[in-house]
Amino acid sequence: MLSLEDFKTSLTLPSPVEPFFPKWKGAEKVSLFVKRDDAIHPIMSGNKWRKLSNALPPSLPKAIVSFGGGFSNHLHALGFICFKLGIPFTAIIRGDYSATPSPMIKDLIQWQTHIEYVDRITYKKRSDSAYLNELKLQFPDAIIIPEGGSQAQALQGIKDLVDEIEVDFDFIVAPVASGATLAGIINALNKRNRTTATDFRSLHKVIGIGVLKGEGYLEGLVQKFLPISKHQTSWHIDHNYHFGGYAKAPNELQTFCNDFNDNMEFKIEPVYSGKAFWAVKDMLAKGKFEDRSRIVVLHTGGLQGAR
Incomplete structure (x- = not known):
């Protein structure tokens, strides 16, 4: 760590x-x-670190939740960072890759990421305030980072x-x-x-x-x-x-x-x-x-x- x-x-x-x-x-x-x-x-590498570099305060969060697809560069970068920093990370992934995980998802599993697969209808709510409030109740100690780190x-x-x-x-x-x-x-x-x-x-x-x-x-x-x-x-x-x-x-x-x-x-x-x-x-x-x-x-x- x-x-x-x-x-x-x-x-x-x-x-x-x-x-x-x-x-x-x-x-x-x-x-x-x-x-x-x-x-x-x-x-x-790349702009994923740039976008995350100021989202992580020096006093690190107790947990992080974020969103992406099955090949997401954002989730890959964030999963690696959380693994290295010892931050529990939950990745909410569009589509069910449990039977055939992508190379990115295999990396996340290796990095001890908790993965939740959701259908497209649920994933479309990723910016809705009501859905985000549900996630805050489910993960009370976590910060929620938008898809792609775009904030x-x-x-x-x-x-x-x-x-x-x-x-x-x-x-x-x-x-x-x-x-x-x-x-x-x-x-x-x-x-x-x-x-x-x-x-x-x-x-x-x-x-x-x-x-x-x-x-x-x-x-x-x-x-x-x-x-x-x-x-x-x-x-x-x-x-x-x-x-x-x-x-x-x-x-x-x-x-x-x-x-x-x-x-x-x-x-x-x-x-x-x-x-x-x-x-x-x-x-x-x-x-x-x-x-x-x-x-x-x-x-x-x-x-x-x-x-």
Whole structure:
């Protein structure tokens, strides 16, 4: 059992920002960088740690409850943290995997997680106040962390990510599913723009890559975390690269990820990072970025989900 501070010493922070030189059409006209949050830790990597880092107070909770699917990167990261810190953890999982547990669930079992499988109707109530009150009665000593770790405390962890980027840039590109990571990036840049921007052209721009079908829905998830700002960072979500929906990975995307992993110095997976890097490749080929643009692609980790 570790203290929270001892656990943090096992993490690679700040995560590296590396130049990226793919042989893609149009890549030679811009400067590409990758924010390697996948390198934070070999088991618990990426934006899941960022979103959880400020949800855990120094005086650790007596128990934690959270939600996710059968391959959830969030539950995987949280289960590992709770195991290392000695916090009893309950994972409420959509669908019954008891007969055929996924690799993620096998890890949770190894990490002594208490698992409750629920049907889709029950899982849809995960944000309903009445259902959450029932859980508080069932787990009176626990804190309840939303699906994906998407809560107000997550924004500070994402701000830390942005503050670590010391290279000058024009764009950040990041995959979007629950909205908190993108909102955290926008909020951090709003604060930076307020103190450093001198004209509109100097403002950073954020492009979210929707990894699931959700035009309008994803924007709403982001907006609920954003305070009103006079220095609003320019941002939008591109919905052209979800490949049919969340965790949908047709052959062309699988082939892209496999080729990428064979030729690059780091790996991607088809649920999040693969769609983000595919999007950047396609946008470069279509001339969506001005020449000499400086682009940071956020690698949000989650390689375990590709198992």
